[in-house]
Amino acid sequence: MQNIEAIGIGQNHYLILSAIIFSIGIMGVLFRKNIIMMLMSLELMLNAINLTFIAFGYFNGNLNGQIMVFFVMTLAAAEAAIGLAIAVMIYRKFNEVNIRYFEQMKG
Amino acid sequence: MFLSTLIFMPFVFALIVLFVPSKYIRSVSFGLALGHFFYSLNLLRFFDSSSHAIQLAQKIPWLPSLGITYFVGVDGISFWLVLLSTFLTPIVILASWESIKENVRGFHISLFALTSFMLGSFLAIDGVLFYVFFEASLIPMYFIIGIWGGQRRLYATVKFFIYTMLGSLFMLLAIIYLMKLTQVQFGQMSASILDWYKLEIPFVAGEFINTQTLLMIAFSLAFAIKVPLFPLHTWLPDAHVEAPTSGSVVLAAVMLKMGTYGFLRFVIPLFPGAVDYWSWVFLLLAVVGIIYGALVAMVQPDVKKLVAYSSVSHMGYIVLGLFVFNNYSVTGALYQMLNHGISTGALFLLVGLIYERTHSREISKYGGLASAAPWIGICFLIVTFSSIAVPMTNGFVGEFLILLGSFSTKKPFAVAASTGVVLGAAYMLWMTKKVFFGVESDLVKSEKLHLKEKGEKFDLRWREVAYLTPFLGLIFWMGIFPGHFLSYSTASLQHLTQSKGHYELQVLFASENDSKVVENNYQGK
Amino acid sequence: MSHQLLLSLLLLAPVLGFFINGFNFSSTKAIAVGTLGTLCSFISFICSLGLVLKLGGLPEDQRRLTVEFFNWLQVADLKIGFSFIVDQISAVMILIITGIGTLIHLFSVGYMSHDLRPAKYFAYLNLFLFNMLLLVLSDNLLLMFVGWEGVGLCSYLLIGFWFSDPAKASAGMKAFITNRIGDVGFLIGMFILFFQFGTLNFVEILSRLPAVAELGWTGPITLSCLALFIGATGKSAQIPLYVWLPDAMAGPTPVSALIHAATMVTAGVYMIVRLSGLFVLAPNVMMLIAVVGAATALFAALIGLTQWDIKKVLAYSTVSQLGYMFLAVGVGAFGGAMFHLMTHAFFKALMFLGSGSVIHAMHEEQDIRKMGGLAKKLPMTHATFLVGWLAIIGFPFLSGFFSKDEILWSVYASPNGHPLLWFIGVCGAGCTAFYMTRLMALTFWGKSRVPKEIHPHESPLVMTFPLIILAFFALTIGWVGVPHILASVLPGHIPNVFEHWLEPVVPKLSFIGKSSLLEWALMGISVSVAGLCAWLAFDFYIVHKERPKSFVLKMGKLYQFVSHKFYVDEFYKQRILDPLIEGSTALWAYVDVNFIDRLTYFIADFTVSAGAGLKSIQNGQTQQYALYILLGLVTTITWILVG
């Protein structure tokens, strides 16, 4: 651990990294057409948040951050499960995983 | 309790009507409404015409957190309007006896609800209570026009509703703001109009953006639309044309009065500075309305539209009288409110019963009706004379007092307004001529024949005689003995005009337990 | 009987008649309803006689009977009683109204015997009597206005009595609306007076008048007089509001006799005489009245020269004679005006009834070109008409002679008068003589031009009897007001009763410095002008019948202009009515429909189309929604950090 600080990697690096990953996730959700890819992007966002939690936890010197991560991971799992379930269901029904296909309701 | 009973009796009637067998709905409703009217005549007994105080008052906490009370009472200003409302209900029930064929039950329920709300808005002394009644009265009227109306009823009823709503919502904000002011100035929130009269509302002459002016605009907008004042009047012709007869009658006779009543009860006493400063705007609009309404009425092809525009013109007189604001003009304006109720109400009734016979409102299709139905012709003539303010009819007294009052301080407006006297005669007589005089038109002939085959009378029927007679009686009674009517309002109006800027009203409660001390249990910071 | 009772009866009798006949309006029993109407009118007449006798019994300076029935209208300082006053002026009026009224009722019994709705007719007639009595008896301006509008109303109803004919209905409407224009003037005059003097009571107003006359045009008295005069021009058919009266001939002829000749149209004169104390304080208005009166007198007489309808001729004659009355009033000869009012009431009522008799005999034919030689067929009508004719052209010693002469002399000699006005008056008198003689000649004299299918016959006694009575008065009534110079030469020194009677209530003119020689000369001129014109007309229409045609050809355009009544009606229609209607239509179309409503629609449409526009944002694309979220996020953060 000391090594990390020794080479000058501080809290901000982690935060920036996680922000970048979060942004990548956002971009994924915004621009990937495949529902599965969008789900993965959502997971990416959650993992970026996890990174933030850990970084804060570590640099603030309390363990709560890490505990949060477990919660978030659980939630992410549940979310992924439901997301995939929905994805599978609609794939079965419509034979389609392109998000642009689902624009029946509008206006 | 008397006034509350008066207000809520029609609600109970509506409930009763809900369960009456459909065969008897009309007669039961008529009986109930007539009973209500006679009950309301007790007001003549209870009311002390020598006092300008709010009488027979009842005040109980309603929403104490905001100082809102259920506060009703009557004074010389609202006195006759109350009786006018109760008077009209049995009449319109009679008038709609045959013309309303569908959903009779619903119609009578709407009518009773309407009566309740109208009475409530005339009797409410609490601003919020007034607003609730004022606004709620739109709903039954909306249905009456929308369900039992003519061809373009949907358009008319939605226009009516949204127009009226537009104004009143701003009034709501103004009411809330006044309540806030009471809290700032008296330390206790209150929605009672009587407390509002005591407020010092900041006013800067010559500037547009100041509290009093803005509040006045908010209130005036609501009432000006209701009246309706030029140029906010366009909903009225449509609503009148499409409404069933009974709807037109109530709309013209009572609902429009809610606007002028509002001016008299709220705008003028509450915002003396602003009203003084801006009264020329109202006077101008009123006079423009008088002339414009008359001119436009002159070229209407539709009887009802003509009468509707004549309403615009007549209501212009009332607003003129109110904003000239001296004893004569305000008395005249109040009297004119009743007159307009009587004469325009009767006009709509007559137009309605003619429509029932001929199913047309186009003036050009008529002719010679007076030969075909002389009694209708006579009634129509009398009502026409009342409407154009021929002396010895009610219309004259009001118009004369308004013009007299206006002349004392606002000469140019009075002179301009008096052209309406000529124009009014012009359009009414022109219409009378086209419809009643001349040779019997094809329409009249064929419908007369048609009714004859059906064995029905073309001239006035007994039911119609029954509901027209009170109007004709009142037209002359009010014209020849205006004192009988004015004496109830004199004290209030005199007090109102004499205590400009420091208007206050006392309250006489009907009984001890009608006035519960209102605990304001929430005081914000 | 007390005067209260008499007055109540006087007023109530016609009301009663109105109600009985009114509720029974579909009755066709002409005799019965007519008798009732006449009876009511007669009761009134008896009562007015009684009242006048009572009044005459009082000392000269206390001749005033007042009755207050109830308080009609009371608001603050305004107290209007339902109260009446009988004094010298109203006494003359009620006698004329009820007297001539009764005769005309009687005449109507015969005239309306074949009508479908005689009951309605008599009801209206009685109602008119009531309103007219209200007008002349009221002790304040407002109650007078009640009668003022009331008679207008009855006039409307009676002109349009045969309303199945749209033209007749229109004539009634025109009368009412034109009168209304005047009424607005009346109202405004009343307002000014009220705020000036704090009362509308005649006696009180006159007692509060200032002592000196008001100069200029903008003083309250001048303005109020001006406004009241506008009212008078409406009711009394003066320029510019005279146009309704000729059209009013659409009504039954007895109505024309009663309302549009004898009584209602003189209300304007009556009102000014009633307020004479006020009017003399406004010399400018007086001058205006005189000018308008003179102009009307000549103008209407000129139109009268060219009319072919027997009633139209009489109508223009009435307008013209009313002009004389206003001329008299304008120069301050109030007594003269009242005198002419009275004599005119008799002879004009006589002539109208006579024309009614003719029309009745001619089966509703009114064109004098289709008459001629009726003197033989209708001897009694002719005889009485002859009296009327002589009276109106001012044949010496008939009633018209006295009154017209008094007016013309006053016009010349009064301090307010002017020789030019006198000249106009004389010209008018000449024209009057011409067209009246023309009327006589074409109707009664010469060869018959009556269409074959019409067989004229003399009217029944019920119609000729009133004619005889009226003729008698037309002959003699002038003797109540014999001018002083004439009285001085005539045997018996007949006093000027009329002038004496009115003396206490109307301002008197002073003719100091005017020689009686001048008066004789002027009288001579006017009589000879009238005689000359009458002879000319006789020559034109009886002796040399071809002359009118060549004359008309010679005058060409001028004749057209006059015979089309100077195109005044056309002018009003094209310049006032049509633009008003077109303007209103445009107003409706552009302001209501195209502006206010359009604006409303625009706002509504704009909102709705905004809603439709939002549909494109809400396009169903999940990722776009997510983009909104992101954009919202970024905007918010930027706002907070930068803004």
Next chain:
Amino acid sequence: MESINHFSWLDVLLVSPALVLFFSSLIPLLSKIFNGNRETNSFSVLASALAGVVTALGLTVTLGSTHKPAFDGMLQFDGVSFFVSILILLITGASLIFAKENTSSNNHQFSEFVFLLLNSAVGMLTVLWANDLMVFFIGMELMSLCLYILIALSSEGKLSKEASLKYFILGSFASAILLYGVALIYGMVGSTQFSQILESARELILTSRIYLFGVVFVILGLCFKVSLFPFQAWTPDVYQGSPSPVTAFMATGVKTVCFVVFLKTLKILVVGLDSSHKLIEVLQWIAALTMLLGNIAALVQNNVKRMLAYSSISHSGYILIGLIVSGVSGDDFFGSASILFYLASYSIMTLGAFGIVSILEKNYDMQLQVQDLSGLGKRSPWLAGCFTLVLLSLGGIPPTVGFFAKFYIFSAALKYQLIWLAIWGVLSSIISIYYYLRPIVFMYMKNEEGAVLPKEKTLSFGVISASMVLILVFGVMSQPLFQWIISALGVH
């Protein structure tokens, strides 16, 4: 969070309503499993679920309005949570009843449906009680995840699936943003407990950008849940595609809970919004745009549910006014009280509205159009009357509860000089009148016959009638409710 030695049975008792709900949600599911995956009688399923709801309601009422923290300060019970949890339980019960009588939800998976709905309610209660950002987040996820599946469970095959997918992706997206905000706040404060955040918020909000970011993220995440502009886009699509009972549940329950939390977090995270007027500005704009957009977009809708969805968006705008007031007013509770009143009345009205829509749907794939309502006034006067009342109340016309809801909100706004917002609100509610009147026009004033003919659906009728009674009673006498809310807010 040192140890769990503060555990006490009292805490369990306090959360017992949620536990009861959870266990009762298991009953139908278990009985289905033991029945060999065959759907048991839907009536008994409903009965057991309702029994759970009623028991939970009873427990809540019995426990009363306590001011106690529980589970080591992770949960906090107070008057507001007491009031709102009663509301939530009522909403849950009503939605269950609607669900039983609607063909799109009462299918072979009704047991699962009930299970999910009750668990969603558990999530709501958790959110309500949460005194810790993380607990709050977990509760919210529980609520949302259940809803995603509830929507997809519909018998209807296309739109519901699309709605579910949309809601899932966007919901998760917003949740992620919210969670990121939680992480940032945690980083700055060092804890996610409200009490600790409150201590340092006043300082942090002025000094720390990251904290501010966190606050903004959390608030915007909430804005998504209550469908405020520009995060409202999902609402119409999801409301339209979901089975009507679920829509009713979402539109009322989720919105109520999220607004309450919104209120709570706003107070805690920002500590008197006066310290951050920028945020207030943004929120004012959001409120204004939301009201306007919701009302304008609703004008052109023909689908009743979609129209109601837009109407629900605009109502969020009105509530946000109250929220802003309560933010700027510091410790005056008038704003908060007006919000709670609005939420309660809004829930009553919206439940009634979607309940009626649910009754009117002939079959599971029916998209109720305004035109379908034609002539309803004659065929079914009672239902038409109810719908009319609901619409008038939503439009804020007296004497209905909707009027007083707006009245209190505008009163609050004017009291704190938010005059332009009040005027804006008034203007947009005038627009709203038009579309609220449209169905009434169709029901009563059109002569042609519409498609719908409601069948006997007694229970739903009962619920709708009850909500009508409440609309009228609270419309005439709003004082008791308002008084209750004021006392719930801790004022005596």
